[in-house]
Amino acid sequence: MIRLFVPDPLDADALIRPTTEQAHYLIGVMRRGVGDEVLLFNGRDGEWRAALAAMSKRGCDLALREQTREQTPAPDLELIVALVKRARLETIVEKAAELGASRVRLVVTRFTGSDHTNVSRLQAIATEASEQTGRLDVPEVVAPVKLERLLGEWPDGRRLVFCDEAGDARPVIEALREPAPCAVMIGPEGGFAPDERERLRALPFVIPVSLGPRILRADTAAISALTLVQAAIGDWR
């Protein structure tokens, strides 16, 4: 069944007006008509079954029927990723949503080729992937900041899982034992600069980890690292 993310409160008897794009997708692309059902979620009120109640040229209305799943807490797991090339970054955001990341932060490091990207497009990709993967929330995509600022404003209590290509770090499964808020960081294709790496490894909240003996592309590294954190301390246990 089609799943749509909506910002509105979801409650019995609510009537939801999806966006123009969502209405076009439902009616124009997927050929749904009055009475057909969809699933809705908003990140707060669980998942609800709703029926197409009215259609017009300007859009459609969805009438809520019943809650199909309760909202459950999701692991507090951020992905921090350097601004790699656009196609690869889009893949990474899509996969972060599939793998249950709660937030995607973009970071600019010394060897990052660019300092900006289309955040709203990445947010739309995260939303669509969340609709398809069955989760009850959508990871927020946060605009890029420089590595130094990110580290300077690091919040208490969050661990930074640093995927260190240099090779003497521990495997994720060994390094992470107790569930806690956590962020996984993936560098740019050229890796971190030597002083960035030294700075990272000296910080008390940083846990360096290894992703095996081969060189991974950024998208593979992001997927593998999120998978291992979910398996070690997240909701894949």
Add this chain to the structure above:
Amino acid sequence: MIRLFVPDPLDADALIRPTTEQAHYLIGVMRRGVGDEVLLFNGRDGEWRAALAAMSKRGCDLALREQTREQTPAPDLELIVALVKRARLETIVEKAAELGASRVRLVVTRFTGSDHTNVSRLQAIATEASEQTGRLDVPEVVAPVKLERLLGEWPDGRRLVFCDEAGDARPVIEALREPAPCAVMIGPEGGFAPDERERLRALPFVIPVSLGPRILRADTAAISALTLVQAAIGDWR
């Protein structure tokens, strides 16, 4: 440094003639000239440093200088993947090479949309990814067979890690404890048919595993499953 896979024996003083495509890549694309160095591997004799010794319109010669790495045994880890759409299948083969799979088998199941693919193109993708990821061998891509035949000819001693979407299977990290030859199987986008799933779960060499609570696309499932097997019993420990 550029790494190239060649079929020839690698030994001190050997002179290697790369393929026309490799010569074009070295000279035409990467602008290498006489005396410039590359790394060569063949899956048997480790990795060797070689220098461009002669160039002509028809190609070039590479003179071996010294061995840079000895051949080391790689985990016996196959990926079995249903024939999903071409772009996704190409991604999966690329990632299987990055993640250290020793072989990629293609399988046709009930809900597989197609029964053929361009195996030599997939093999070329596996070779290129192996060159870039730093491994010392190239995973073989095996032409598609039907699921029933694959299971009927299953070799003694190999476990089949079946990524079961139905959800009551154990996490990979729990299910796999002892290193052994192993194959990871990923179904088509529509999943396995109920009777295929029953047949798989009844076989003594099959280990059903779960890949978390969300629906994963085939490429994400392949990457996550290979990552977890490498972390549990492979060379990521």
